[in-house]
């Protein structure tokens with residue numbers, strides 16, 4: 001579990017997938033061996049990496065249900081410098097099917113075990129819910145990366161996420177930690193954004209990453225080309241921000 005990180009926040013549209021894809025690409029740019037696991041039935045991380053879920057023969061659904069080993073599902077491509085375990089809407093069924101399974105919250109952890117040592121870091125893109133899939137990600141992880149959009153309801157949702165993390169710590173994964181909170185889609189001219197950002201720092205102190213991800217149209221455009229922003233516009237503010245986040249993440253994970 002030492003190198004696995006869940007990118008999660010049950011609030012929708014806060015930048016989880018954008019953070020997972022672009023942090024993965026930025027870490028890979030630094031020479032790290034990276035696996036991105038798409039654990040959201042929406043499959044946005046898969047399409048954002050140019051993988052069409054509709055034609056997938058096997059996906060993270062098969063991995064989590066124990067029907068295929070992770071190594072068989074992982075996509076390695078020459079044009080990308082990181083690997084992807086893709087998914088599609090099949091994964092929706094796992095929510096219900098897992099309820100009847102033994103070790104249902106441990107499925108992903110067990111499935112990643114044989115390939116974990118092949119990677120420096122494994123990043124899991126979670127769905128916008130505190131569901132069985134998210135629980136699987138939390139049980140499999142060393143740390144939690146929480147993207148937060150600095151707006152009015154941002155802090156409210158965080159308390160139930162933190163309670164879930166605490167429950168997982170007590171029951172299944174005692175060393176699970178909050179790696180950090182990432183402020184996403186940040187607009188420094190917006191007073192509310194600045195206010196919420198200050199509140200986050202008051203509550204979470206050093207857990208808030210210094211790297212601020214600005215609202216940047218290049219970050220929103222890149223997925224429609226099936227590539228991370230680094231491959232779409234290297235010099236964009238979005239690329240620079242995610243490279244800064246990757247540097248900070250690597251520094252934290254060394255200490």
Ligand SMILES: Nc1ncnc2c1ncn2[C@@H]1O[C@H](COP(=O)(O)OP(=O)(O)OP(=O)(O)O)[C@@H](O)[C@H]1O
Pocket residue numbers: 011012013014015016017018019040042044126127128184185186213214215216217219220221223
């Ligand atoms: N920094 C940014 N600047 C501009 N647009 C962004 C930025 N981050 C994310 N977006 C856009 O905002 C939308 C939501 O982002 P994203 O899909 O990453 O959120 P999410 O938390 O994964 O959503 P969901 O909860 O549905 O999985 C997307 O259209 C994305 O392209």
Ligand SMILES: [Mg+2]
Pocket residue numbers: 016017018040044045125126
């Ligand atoms: Mg997403």
